[in-house]
Amino acid sequence: MTTRRRPAAARPLRALRFVPATPERWDDLAALFGERGACGGCWCMVWRLPRASFVAGKGAKNRDALRRLVRGGDSPGVLAYDGKRPIGWCAVAPRADYPALGRSRVLKPVDDLPVWSISCLFVEKESRRRGVSARLIRAAAAFAASCGARTVEGYPVEPRAGAQPDPFVWTGLASAFRRAGFREVARRSETRPIMRKAVRGGRA
Numbered sequence: 001m002t003t004r005r006r007p008a009a010a011r012p013l014r015a016l017r018f019v020p021a022t023p024e025r026w027d028d029l030a031a032l033f034g035e036r037g038a039c040g041g042c043w044c045m046v047w048r049l050p051r052a053s054f055v056a057g058k059g060a061k062n063r064d065a066l067r068r069l070v071r072g073g074d075s076p077g078v079l080a081y082d083g084k085r086p087i088g089w090c091a092v093a094p095r096a097d098y099p100a101l102g103r104s105r106v107l108k109p110v111d112d113l114p115v116w117s118i119s120c121l122f123v124e125k126e127s128r129r130r131g132v133s134a135r136l137i138r139a140a141a142a143f144a145a146s147c148g149a150r151t152v153e154g155y156p157v158e159p160r161a162g163a164q165p166d167p168f169v170w171t172g173l174a175s176a177f178r179r180a181g182f183r184e185v186a187r188r189s190e191t192r193p194i195m196r197k198a199v200r201g202g203r204a
Helices: 023-033 051-056 060-071 132-146 174-179
Strands: 016-020 077-082 085-094 116-123 151-154 183-187 193-198
Touching: 016 132, 023 060, 023 077, 023 085, 077 132, 085 132, 116 132, 132 151, 132 174, 174 193
Parallel strands: 116 151
Antiparallel strands: 016 077, 077 085, 085 116, 151 193, 183 193
16 A cells, blocks of 8 residues: 655745835736736726726736726735746725725624725735745735824635635635734624734834
């Protein structure tokens, strides 16, 4: 009888750096997202646009919308680099910038507290399952704090059992948010907690 060998664990990424998506980094963000715009032509626009506009714009129009945000000077998120290579993305902005959140029964506001929202995470395939997401979440919270945020909120998935396919966890996993110091504040669906972290004085 032969036993199947488990594949060796990948070496943890230790030299990562995290920077806001500024105009000069647009080409890196576009390269990271690729032709599919990270997932099905979304280009991180699903929470920002009315549903009909988002669907009609899948692909080039959504890409142009994200490019206008980045090149307009309002960084809509944080990029992760391994050396000079972009490997990850985390979208973060004031919740008011994501009107689609307000239309969600599950993700409607918890209270009247002004919050910044982490709405999306994307890590290239080769760098997944190596702790990048939790570090991206921490970096996004720190960036939000530097912009004046006091509370940062996330809307991760907590699968019932077993592994969840990567395309279905683009809002992040609850376990990654916990590792980044977030705590659950509401749960209106078995698999969709709302999690928060308090940030102060430009630090998270």
